[in-house]
Amino acid sequence: MNxxxxxxxxxxxxxxxxxxxxxxxxxxxKKVSIIVNEMGTIGVDGTTxxxxxxxxxxxxxxxxxxxxxxxxxxxxxxxxxxxYPDILIIEPTGLALPDKVKSIIEAIxxxxxxxxxxxxxxxxxxxxxxxxxxxxxxxxxxxxxHSDVLVVNKKDLVSEKKLQSIVxxxxxxxxxxxxxxxxxxxxxxxxxxxxxx
Amino acid sequence: MDKTSIExxxxxxxxxxxxxxxxxxxxxxxxxxxxGEWIEEEAGTLMGHIKMSLKTKEEGITLNLTDLSTGVExxxxxxxxxxxxxxxxxxxxxxxxxxxxxxxxDAIEHHEICLDIDDSKCFHKHHHYE
Ligand SMILES: Nc1nc2c(ncn2[C@@H]2O[C@H](COP(=O)(O)OP(=O)(O)OP(=O)(O)O)[C@@H](O)[C@H]2O)c(=O)[nH]1
Ligand SMILES: [Mg+2]
Numbered sequence: 343m344n345x346x347x348x349x350x351x352x353x354x355x356x357x358x359x360x361x362x363x364x365x366x367x368x369x370x371x372k373k374v375s376i377i378v379n380e381m382g383t384i385g386v387d388g389t390t391x392x393x394x395x396x397x398x399x400x401x402x403x404x405x406x407x408x409x410x411x412x413x414x415x416x417x418x419x420x421x422x423x424x425x426y427p428d429i430l431i432i433e434p435t436g437l438a439l440p441d442k443v444k445s446i447i448e449a450i451x452x453x454x455x456x457x458x459x460x461x462x463x464x465x466x467x468x469x470x471x472x473x474x475x476x477x478x479x480x481x482x483x484x485x486x487x488h489s490d491v492l493v494v495n496k497k498d499l500v501s502e503k504k505l506q507s508i509v510x511x512x513x514x515x516x517x518x519x520x521x522x523x524x525x526x527x528x529x530x531x532x533x534x535x536x537x538x539x
Numbered sequence: 540m541d542k543t544s545i546e547x548x549x550x551x552x553x554x555x556x557x558x559x560x561x562x563x564x565x566x567x568x569x570x571x572x573x574x575g576e577w578i579e580e581e582a583g584t585l586m587g588h589i590k591m592s593l594k595t596k597e598e599g600i601t602l603n604l605t606d607l608s609t610g611v612e613x614x615x616x617x618x619x620x621x622x623x624x625x626x627x628x629x630x631x632x633x634x635x636x637x638x639x640x641x642x643x644x645d646a647i648e649h650h651e652i653c654l655d656i657d658d659s660k661c662f663h664k665h666h667h668y669e
Binding site for chain 2: 442
């Protein structure tokens with residue numbers, strides 16, 4: 343089993359990418375399970391994902407990287423035991439730190455679950471990049487810095503020049519992380535992500 | 540205790556479920572825009588996500604607002620229904636939670652959206668304009 347944690351700020355495109363990746367893995371004959379966590383007591387993503395025909399475990403109320411550690415571990419164990427997925431995709435809240443989610447799962451590796459790979463896909467949104475980098479730089483960088491691959495999403499909403507400028511800035515900030523530009527809605531660039539996962 | 544990542548970022552979220560009667564997606568879009576504009580005024584920018592999923596037995600749609608210039612985006616279909624169950628949530632940065640709650644209620648009232656909100660910790664109101 344491979345586990346992918348989709349990290350990234352509120353509205354960056356995590357759920358949209360999740361559904362694209364899930365359908366591509368399914369088409370390749372892989373069994374996919376999904377865990378989604380939202381900040382409040384009420385979630386919207388779970389409903390959206392289920393409407394696409396995927397089985398999603400929703401973990402509302404709180405954040406899996408801070409207050410829901412035990413809940414996340416239990417859910418991972420349960421999903422693995424109930425469904426035996428080849429791929430487990432986890433979408434934390436848009437304000438979670440994905441590396442914390444990773445550590446929480448690593449803590450049960452070998453005892454309660456076995457997996458081959460656990461990777462973080464960090465997603466950022468072209469359209470609002472300038473705002474976040476100006477107003478919330480520290481948090482933004484903290485959220486993305488432990489990614490195994492960085493996805494510059496919503497490229498369809500900016501010019502090629504703007505996209506290149508963002509990709510340039512991101513690669514300066516994170517010189518050792520692979521960067522892929524993508525449009526999660528059109529699917530352009532998603533195959534490339536699958537290749538590095 | 541250590542701050543949570545939500546607290547570090549200054550995040551606030553409000554959500555509720557319920558049932559909408561006089562379903563009019565244009566009015567719901569406009570209601571969501573009003574909330575987005577309120578956040579922008581309050582926090583300087585909308586750094587967040589306002590979203591709603593609506594579903595009936597047959598169909599369903601998700602509405603997303605992350606950027607005021609892009610507006611509310613629709614994913615899915617809900618053409619044949621006059622009423623639907625909904626999940627609604629706003630998650631954003633740098634606003635006061637009770638003020639946000641008020642702004643959401645105001646936007647619902649301004650747009651005369653008739654909905655019943657399920658019992659929740661935050662909301663006990665029932666709105667009817669029929
Ligand atoms: N134009 C465009 N819109 C996109 C793209 N990716 C996502 N969106 C839109 O951005 C909005 C938010 O996308 P989501 O996938 O819900 O974002 P998220 O990161 O899951 O949001 P949270 O779970 O609230 O943090 C939706 O309206 C998407 O359709 C893209 O590549 N291009
Ligand atoms: Mg999401």
